[in-house]
Amino acid sequence: MPNILFILAEDQGAHLSYLGTPGLQTPNLDRLARSGIYFENAFVGYPVCSASKAAIYTGLHNHTNGILNNTHNFHKPASAVTNAERGLRLAQTNRINDRFVTLTELLDANGYYQGVTHKLHVLPNEKFPYDEFHRTDTAQMDDFLRRASELQRPFFLMVNIPYSHRPYPNSDKEPIRVQPSKVEIPEFLPDTPEVRKDWAEYLAGIEKMDAVAGTALQKLKASGHADDTIVIYMSDHGPTFQHGKMTLYDLGLRTPFVVAGPGIPAGQRCDELISGMDIMPTLEDWIESRCDCEMKLPADSIAAKSGRSLDEYLQSLDGKSFAELLANPDAEGGHEYIVNEISNRGPLPNDGIQERSVFDGRWKLIYRENVEQAWRQVNADTREKKPWGNRTYGETLRVKDKFPRQYEILAEMDPQNLQGTVRRLELYDLHNDPDEMRDLSGSPKYANERSRLIEALKDWKEQTADESIRLSTFP
Template identity: 30%
Template sequence: MAAKKNILLIIADDLGRNLGVCGESKIKTPNLDDLAAQGTYFDMAFASTASCSGSRSVIQSGLHTHETGQLGLLRGFQGLHYFTTFDHVETSPKVFNSLGYLTGIINKVHVGPAECYPWRVREESSTRDVAWTAQRSAAFFERAKEEDKPFFLTVGYIDPHRDLTRGGFGNTQDYPGVEHLPYDPKDVTIPFFLSDVPEVRQELAEYYSAVWRMDQGVGMLLQELHRAGLDESTLVMFTSDNGPPFVNSKSTLYDAGVRLPMIIRTPGCTPGIVNPNLVSFIDILPTFLNWAGFANVKGNRKGRSVLSIMSETSPLDDWGQVFGSHTFHELTAYYPTRYMRTKRFKYHRNVAWQLDFPFPGDLYGAVSWEGMRNAEPAMIGKRPVANYIKRGPEELFDLENDPEEVHNLANDPEYNETLLDMRKALEAWQLETEDPWFFRDGISTRVIFNHIDAGMKMPDRWDFDVNSPGSKDGAIMPHSFKEVRGRGAM
């Protein structure tokens, strides 16, 4: 009988590149730094979107949010939104249940509906008691041993997400066996995407404490895996769903929102690898299937297993670009945008660029934002507030010279060839993934593909022009829609 190939997926909530292995020197993260030292740290790992539910649906499906239907948050305390995953999507619990695995999720879930994510063990909780999470995981490990089945367990921490106060991160409650570590605001590192004002420093100090609590939880969890004798049969992956819960990061597709820590440890892997290749969250489920010995279970996923490049320390030509999509955060926070990232350049296509960029409710109410908006001048990091709220239809950034994504080169003639190449590549990706937000003349081409295929002429432009509404000089769209013919309008 083949050896069991187990999977432990650990997801932090709203954690950015805030670990020692990422270069952060002020936050104590010994357990995750140690995990990275035992395996591979992917330094260029990218979420498809920067919103909790959407990103988790990508992790659990290998599909982008415009493919899963999880276009925004599953739910919130306001009860204003309830985005869900399409029932036909093959999620990881569906797939691994069919492969004979014991599947489970403990603590944060935040995707739905339950029928689409049929974990056999589901212990959903909003607790920040990381010791409880480790104890429940230990019980899951024992159940897998009793049932003599390989397992796939997801552990979703609440930390370091904000709590429901204006500047808090859940640090007011004590948990047995969990140490609280306070930080001094004067000692924090101001990240490039925030401004150095007192309110930001105070919130970062609280955020650091929540990161430390989460790191303790990871240490406890891995100890339970070791006690169960399952280290040598388990792939362990750690990542986050999106960037830190601050403006200019969470809910944006700027790097601060989507470039995240990803660590993978497999039995016998080469330790201490820092991998520079660009990997995407759509690669996570294919990696798990590859590890489990079911690489032939493809579905309609476009991602690839990263196991073959685990030991790489140099960039590879065919791992040099990633894509992503964001449409909603909350129901009222609509801003459809798509991105393409290479090693050097970042391209954004803002579909509804005429709209103001929306604030997630928790970020708008944060004291850090209040401090930045009332400063003179009003800046968010190096970005003027006006440039954060008002964005053009396209953004192009040279990340070698502008890692903060502040200087938009979309209208710079020197970069026109790069712009056109990335625009073309992103639109090809939109067509390949049947993105409903592939717009022409102000309308989704997905809802009129039958007319396009019938030879309808329309202006080949993104937005409708009220000053020139005619279509007499339009063109037959050059794109093929044969792959979606017969599905009906969305």
């Protein structure tokens, strides 16, 4: 069976020097992208850490898998979780439902030796039977690879890299290579020296992450396993700026995504729509094709006990295999639509604002219910200067008269503190408006696009049994 190295960056948007991001240098990830396939239209399922990971691990949307918003991080084996930790309210309510199989459980049932670095950040721990939990990024990687070889077991190693997560490198205290004058500020942020400094520090965090990814890839090569290992690199969601983390805009949802390894053509780009939820079914397809074997469900899983086969179970997921694209990136094997969700008050059911988006590769519709609540989940690092180093939130407040549109975007993101008006419906043409600044939902000229995406969202609601939205009336 092929080995798997999964490099997961935290809070990184689709920003690489490989993609031409001004001011940024990412030589290691650029090299990885050139050695395999870069997926230009890859998205996470839910734009915050725990929920995004839950969607990746289960192949299911979060209203189904059970984790909505962040949960506790018990980075240790299930046997080490205390009764006090298990009794915490969030540990009981914001967790993956027992009836679903995680990628970790699936690989464990099929003989993989598994490790995870830095943090787990999903629950319950019983559904993540890793053999090793590493506190550091790559320091223990050599020993992990050696043990897997000694045991003659294929390995799965998830390397979580935190450096593109706030707090970024503080350029007031340490020099960074990225120059604020060389960066390009998205249109939804005020273009001031302070925001440029913040964006430059974000890019510096990506460069630090790139160095760690490079170390992981070097260690893989030194182990002699580079030729029998599939490497996946992506992020859990976008960065902590307006239109980023915990929003359904492109900065929050679009992720860099590379797959490289044996049998995967090098130097290719694919523009098919794919999701992090596609990883589990894709790996099952790819593993079986490489080893001429048949994988099985965990024997103690509810799915297996009910008599379902692994193929039947995978067909029931929201994610779909894109293994065909790994053999031929010009094939048609992606999604027709990418649908995303946010439940602002977390575990369902709740009376908070529900947000959904549907995207077809060009047109995006964002739909919300319960907007009269005027309360949205704003993570501390999206707002606070201390300890998170966020310069942009306060700066947008300071220059709101000079940049009224950018302030309006901030106020809509944080309505409970800034009295912003949360819109029920938005429509964007990302080909002509990649920063999603011009809402076309009220224009008769684009009524057909609006209606088409609303119907696609209705179909998705039925297919995924999303009972937390009504989709009954539209503005």
